[in-house]
Amino acid sequence: MVPRPDPRQLDLFAEQVVPAFRTEPTLDTSPVRVGFIPMDEMLIEAGLGSRYSLMTGYALQDTSVPYLPRSIAFPVTLKRDRDGTPHLFVASPVYADLPYVRRVEEATGLKAISHPSASGAFWHHAVDLAADAGWERLAESLEFTTLECVDQAVGLHVIDGELSAANARLLMGRLGVQEPGDRSAAALARIDVNFGSFELDTTAWTAIHAVEDGWIKPGRVGKGRTVYATLTKKALDHVASRRAQAA
Structure with a gap:
């Protein structure tokens, strides 16, 4: 189909040139798959993480301590940027001093840093221990x-x-x-x-x-x-x- 003349052009009878469509670069917005890469497999084999936690981005569990308080049982989270760059996040520096977090740091070669995404540990520590059996x-x-x-x-x-x-x-x-x-x-x-x-x-x-x-x-x-x-x-x-x- 012949395109209509553009009323803004000087010569209404000139041949129409259809501009080529500009194509924008396609961005890969799919989430990074975790749980199937060397670092994750190494954490699983060392007993420092589960495939479920690694795939969902949940905090890693220290199975050598009781489940409660969750602040101590789940003290560190392994997160990844869109490009796959890994990070270890904790609620505050005191959590980075826990033996389990030190082992995760040693295994991954990463340094645990304080980050707001891990601040839920503050609430878990308080709510799990504010009971007759744990207030002291x-x-x-x-x-x-x-x-x-x-x-x-x-x-x-x-x-x-x-x-x-x-x-x-x-x-x-x-x-x-x-x-x-x-x-x-x-x-x-x-x-x-x-x-x-x-x-x-x-x-x-x-x-x-x-x-x-x-x-x-x-x-x-x-x-x-x-x-x-x-x-x-x-x-x-x-x-x-x-x-x-x-x-």
């Missing part, structure tokens, strides 16, 4: 987490019943976190019927006061059965009164 270990290993993570983890587990209010008090005292003088009155005044958080900020002291002062009945975690936290009559009466005043 948590108090002695704060270098593997942050106070913010501990504050949130303690609040969570006081409410769900994995950490007693008494032990939570001892932990916060060991950490030097000052108790609010008003016993979290402002936060507790906002309590409401809401599954899970009850509209609270669920920080450590708020949760401790909510349980100690009879606002919340903590949950209970048992073998094969979980009992969730509930509001007490005191809390429900407070919610009803507040709603009546707002109506």
Whole structure:
């Protein structure tokens, strides 16, 4: 089919020249396959990694230590750029000093560096140890987490019943976190019927006061059965009164 003349050209009867299409270079956006290259095979054979973790980019597991806390059991991640360049990522330098991470460094010839993609270890350390069976270990290993993570983890587990209010008090005292003088009155005044958080900020002291002062009945975690936290009559009466005043 003869193309129409371009109205912008000077001679409308001149022969039309169809410009050649410009072709852009094709970029290979397919993910790099891992788990089938020499470094991965070597880690698998040395017992330092599994094919699943290497293929999915998950943290490598140190099977010589207990599964919990996950921060210590899964302390380092092997990631690759699009061009296949490998990197070892940890949450902070203290993780790079773990014997397992040192062995992975030696095996790969890479240096583990701190990276935000590995920062989940901070939360895992706090949430896995903020329990009646682990709070003392948590108090002695704060270098593997942050106070913010501990504050949130303690609040969570006081409410769900994995950490007693008494032990939570001892932990916060060991950490030097000052108790609010008003016993979290402002936060507790906002309590409401809401599954899970009850509209609270669920920080450590708020949760401790909510349980100690009879606002919340903590949950209970048992073998094969979980009992969730509930509001007490005191809390429900407070919610009803507040709603009546707002109506």
